[in-house]
Amino acid sequence: MMAETEIDGDQGLRSSFTTYMAEGEQLCQKGEYKKAVESFGNALILQPSEKHCLVARSKCFLKLGDPESALRDAEASLQEESEFFRGLYQKAEALYAMGDFEFALVYYHRGFKLRPELQEFRLGIQKAQEAIENSVGTPSSVKLENKSDICFLSKQEESKRAKQKVTIKAPKKDTKQQKKVDPLRSQKTARHLLGELYSDKEYLESLLKDEDLVKENTRSGIKLQDLIMHGITYLDTRTEFWRQQKPIYARERDRKIMQQKWNRDKKPTDPSRYILKSLEEIDQLSLKGNAEESCKKAQRVLKTLQSWPGEDIPNRQELIGNLYSCIGNAQMDAGRMETALQSHQKDLEIAKECDLPEAKSRALDNIGRVYARIGKFNDAIKVWEEKIPLAKSSLEKTWLFHEIGRCYLELEVAAEAKEYGEKSLLAAEEAEDVEWQLNASVLVAQAQVKLKDYQSSVSSFEKALERAKRLHNEDAEVAILNALEDANRKLLEQLKIDHDDNEKEDRTPEDNPGGGEETNEESSSRGAA
16 A cells, blocks of 8 residues: 555655554544644645544644634545545534534534434533524524425525634733733633633733743754643633623623522522533543442532422433443443443333434433443344334444344344344445445355355455455455355365255166176076075
8 A cells, every 4th residue: 555655755754644544543542633734734745634533633632622623623524525424523513612513513413413422412412402502592493304404404504604704812921911902812712701611711821920931942842832821722712612602792781690509409500500511521531441439420510400409400301211221331331231221221211201313212222232342142132123213324224234133143033133233234325435335244144154155155254355345444344255165165065065965866777786696696696506
């Protein structure tokens, strides 16, 4: 592959795409986003349209407070595959960071329709809707109910962006000058907008006055002055962001409402905002693999929510179900299957009681996963088959059919496994998702081996191998080659057995000399007697 060459004379690059990509991911995990951007940039010189790398760099730009660059990379990742869900999510995040909440909502919805099982899109929809409500009073006018709405808004967005680009510019490093020029940078306004973060800003500004300190470098060679200025710039960017998200009249209105609520109930914060922020934190803990902390956080939030009066939270039961789902997933990740099953069953009970189809679909999916993990494949099949009518997108159907087929394969019911594998493959082709096409074709091939239909299994494995090569999935290629070799060997054995059986059937009595000898011997014996 040209992109994997070790040297590029024009650019002076000395490593491969894979090396730069891995380096960027490591730097990103350490929080060294500027260096990560450089590594991802080098990787993109070698493979300019690699969508995963573009998304990774877009995330770094967001962390650095540069949503414009983040948006450019996110849009580039969607050039070849417009329904690349990671690119859609990243585009939504970039638009949200720029204060373009309506269009962020469009892309959160689009991603949710493709991958409804992902919590990120659900949280994105919630926070975008709340941001719109804070700005204009209600998000009902931009809620999306069908695909036609999305197409219309998508065209509208492209037309709007062709005419003008509304962005939030990061402030210059000279913060004193900014305060003089822009009254919104006043101390009072900044304190009001940043809240608890304002004390951090004051602390960083005090560090700048220590001339000896700012001249020092960190162990990694970064100047402390640059780090401090980056922190202040980030907080100034957030100030501008919150100013655009909540106009003055909305902030004043909410401040009075919040004060009334505080005086009446002594609550820590607005319920909806508190729960939304908590769900984001729970999700982040889960993504980092910290299942125990994620579970504890969700349980604390659930307890707090249950203690609040129901009239203050219109969608109270739906939120409780969502928290039970988070708890169940964390318990499952921690290996506590019985308690995970109980949590997801509570989620299902609430969904049925309140007639929430999406929540019911989520709960059935999770219950099925628990059953499959503990080896209760019949129970998993029963639950997942109940979920089938609730599956909306082709992509959701493909993994659902695949998991049901996998359970049938574990139960040695090969015919059903093959049938669901074929359904999964058809749905994956409709979704144009090569990765799921690969998974489904492997399942079909494995079921055909169980059915001793070796010729068909060889054909299915060969198609799976082609897809693995398209995805550059070397591990899958090796596994499929081994399975293909085994299927070919069994096919040859079957052909040999069939050939021998046919030869035996084709033999006539005259072809068997043993029969004539036996008759002659018997005749000779009788003559001698």
